[in-house]
Amino acid sequence: MKVLLAENAGYCFGVKRAVELAIKTAQDNDNKVYTLGPLIHNNSAVDMLKEKNVFSVDDINNVEGNNIIIRSHGVGKDIYDYCSEKKINLNDATCPFVKKIQKIAYEMYNKGYNIIIIGDKSHPEVQGINGWCDNKAIIGKNLEEFYLIDFNKIEKYAVVVQTTMPQDTFFAVKEYLISLGLTLEFYNTICFATKERQQAVLDLSKKVDAMLIVGGKHSSNTKKLAEIAKKNCDTFLIETAKDIDLEKIKTYDIIGVGAGASTPDFIINEVMDLINEL
Ligand code: SF4
CATH class of the missing domain: 3.40.1010.20 (4-hydroxy-3-methylbut-2-enyl diphosphate reductase, catalytic domain)
Structure with a gap:
């Protein structure tokens, strides 16, 4: 045979990097460390991580000790601010591809653009990106959802896309938004x-x-x-x-x-x- x-x-590059960082942080501290949300949705991997002292919490208030691992999906700015205020070590395993989207959202929002995220609003990556523009992003995962949104021609819009979205969805939404005659900047941030x-x-x-x-x-x-x-x-x-x-x-x-x-x-x-x- x-x-x-x-x-x-x-493992993709971003998940591999996050797993390695979490294990290394636990080893360096010789103690339990916590990731904010599970690093991976795979039971065997979760068991392997527990054996290596890497645990997951959903609420940052439940972290024991002084270390938190940010998974590849990333988080909003409020978590960075909270850790800085409470002097918690934030070990950042946000995938660089996601980090790039957060940076675009933050910079364009501060330049006066409305941020549009083509993605699933219940996905942690999208929630994290939204947290870099005061949670004011306009979010839709397909054309049908965008048809229901009222856009303002006086405003400017910067469009980013969740890393795992299909290219077809990005191009369909892009074509639709252009057809509305809006002022738009597009960033195709899909990861392959x-x-x-x-x-x-x-x-x-x-x-x-x-x-x-x-x-x-x-x-x-x-x-x-x-x-x-x-x-x-x-x-x-x-x-x-x-x-x-x-x-x-x-x-x-x-x-x-x-x-x-x-x-x-x-x-x-x-x-x-x-x-x-x-
Ligand atoms: S953006 Fe791509 S490489 Fe990064 S974690 Fe997501 S799927 Fe993996």
Whole structure:
């Protein structure tokens, strides 16, 4: 049996950086450290982090000790101000791609622009960006939501986009906003990590008999990868190597393995090793 790994699989640059910073901070302090919100939506990774003294809290008031880790999604300015006031060490793992959006929002807002975020208002990255323009951003995740918003032609607008949004959505909203005759500055701030993982699964799924998609069963990114693979071959969504139906897998000649941006390398490696031994 042959097993092939998708060209892009597992942690993206921003998540890898955040995990490494959290573990290093816990080691340097030889104590528990807390991330504001979970670093990753993957049960095995969460367990691994707990073993390394990295825990998650949803409310900054629940942090014990003097260290807080900001995850790759980033946070609003109020958290930086709070930590500075309370003399809490803020270990910033905001992904540089997200940081760039926050900077645009902050600078353009202070230049008198209204900030438009093309993104999901319930997503922490979007909430964090909004926190750099006094939580006054106009937010919509698709054309339908933008159709419902009243814009003012006298105002100026700076448009940014959540890093994981599809390019098609950005261009559709851009075209619509331009058609309204508004004064606009556009910043295409989409990151390609998600798209690259999807493309890699699409390509590999055409060359194999079956695909194993490794990731959290509740992760929307992982589910999307499985949907893509399913169009071309038999596809199995697994969280860890333990979920593999070995008898079934043995019936295929070539197996492909894909994983989303929140799947740790150690889980992907366990899956690869197990299949290689069959
Ligand atoms: S998906 Fe892109 S923007 Fe988000 S953490 Fe990963 S590298 Fe950064």
